[in-house]
Amino acid sequence: MTSQESVAAPVESRDHGLDRARAVAVIAMVMGHTLDAVLTDSARQTTGMMVYWSFRAVTAPLFLFVAGWAFATTVRRTGAKGAPLLRRYLPRVGLLLFWGYFLRWPGWGLDALFAGKLEVWQHFLAFDALHGVAGALLMGSLVLSVVHEPRGRVAALSGLALGVPLVTPWVRAAVNGGGLPLALEQALAGRTSAFPLFPWSAYFLVGGVTGLVLAGVKRLPHWLVLLGAGTGLLGLVSLWGGGPHWFADVTLVLWRLGLVAVVAGLAMRLPARLDGGLGPVGRASLWVYVAHLPLAYGWSTFPGLASRLGRSREALPALGLALCVLAICLGVTLPLKKRYGLWRKRSSGAADAEAAMASSGSPRPRDP
Numbered sequence: 001m002t003s004q005e006s007v008a009a010p011v012e013s014r015d016h017g018l019d020r021a022r023a024v025a026v027i028a029m030v031m032g033h034t035l036d037a038v039l040t041d042s043a044r045q046t047t048g049m050m051v052y053w054s055f056r057a058v059t060a061p062l063f064l065f066v067a068g069w070a071f072a073t074t075v076r077r078t079g080a081k082g083a084p085l086l087r088r089y090l091p092r093v094g095l096l097l098f099w100g101y102f103l104r105w106p107g108w109g110l111d112a113l114f115a116g117k118l119e120v121w122q123h124f125l126a127f128d129a130l131h132g133v134a135g136a137l138l139m140g141s142l143v144l145s146v147v148h149e150p151r152g153r154v155a156a157l158s159g160l161a162l163g164v165p166l167v168t169p170w171v172r173a174a175v176n177g178g179g180l181p182l183a184l185e186q187a188l189a190g191r192t193s194a195f196p197l198f199p200w201s202a203y204f205l206v207g208g209v210t211g212l213v214l215a216g217v218k219r220l221p222h223w224l225v226l227l228g229a230g231t232g233l234l235g236l237v238s239l240w241g242g243g244p245h246w247f248a249d250v251t252l253v254l255w256r257l258g259l260v261a262v263v264a265g266l267a268m269r270l271p272a273r274l275d276g277g278l279g280p281v282g283r284a285s286l287w288v289y290v291a292h293l294p295l296a297y298g299w300s301t302f303p304g305l306a307s308r309l310g311r312s313r314e315a316l317p318a319l320g321l322a323l324c325v326l327a328i329c330l331g332v333t334l335p336l337k338k339r340y341g342l343w344r345k346r347s348s349g350a351a352d353a354e355a356a357m358a359s360s361g362s363p364r365p366r367d368p
Contacts, residue, residue: 021264033293043315103130154212165249
């Protein structure tokens with residue numbers, strides 16, 4: 001046995017349940033956005049669509065939740081901490097922010113942008129899901145780079161996850177009071193941001209807690225843990241009621257997290273025979289998300305379905321368009337993700353192993 005083999009950590013099997021949940025999250029996002037872009041107003045009022053539209057409130061929290069779950073799972077498996085962990089994730093934060101702002105580039109209003117028109121700058125700097133994942137990833141990376149012990153990591157992320165919605169009313173008041181740079185306002189709690197950090201980063205952080213906690217659960221199926229936790233949380237929030245007005249953000253986040261946990265648990269129970277299809281989709285979920293937005297809503301001066309067709313399609317044609325958008329996105333992103341994954345494994349596998357050993361204090365292996 002070589003010295004490198006003697007210090008190498010055992011390789012864990014992939015969490016297929018997590019991949020299923022990630023796939024369900026991004027498929028729901030793509031389908032929901034496409035239907036939102038083309039579905040007629042009358043079709044939205046049908047019973048089936050109203051039920052579906054109520055479920056759409058869970059899709060974005062689920063997307064952020066599984067992103068945090070995947071992040072914490074990877075950190076735990078690699079054993080990264082300290083500077084190596086930051087070197088691994090800070091470039092990803094930058095990449096996500098780049099794509100987030102790139103997708104919001106107002107090519108249709110460059111004159112107004114360069115003239116400093118507030119509405120155009122608010123559009124450009126608004127936080128969407130990719131920005132939200134980037135900001136929450138930065139928060140989680142900073143915490144886990146400093147806190148190394150497993151229980152301490154769970155406690156730190158849990159405290160941060162609870163603190164975010166708790167302080168959201170005060171953050172929102174500070175933003176509304178003005179005086180902050182527009183980019184910071186939009187990131188924290190901007191009115192035109194769909195997913196500002198307060199309170200949306202809480203879903204990612206709770207996903208991180210979930211990934212760390214489930215790693216220690218050996219005797220119960222993880223899907224059952226999520227279903228039980230989600231059901232219990234929904235029951236607790238129902239008994240608690242609305243609570244004081246300053247607690248409204250916490251109540252809403254907890255209610256949605258209960259629904260998210262139930263949906264994630266059900267997703268984990270999907271048949272294993274689907275893993276060959278759902279696994280790659282789950283692993284490429286962020287890039288599928290990037291690809292579908294221009295098709296559904298357009299980009300820069302490129303018109304998407306929302307402007308080409310508008311709200312003009314009934315339920316079945318709209319569903320067919322949504323499936324087509326999903327198929328196009330998967331056809332583009334999955335081959336690219338596969339090529340990138342192979343390249344990344346070859347180019348950075350040794351570096352990741354060395355970083356993990358450095359963070360754990362293990363000696364650097366000598367060349368055999």
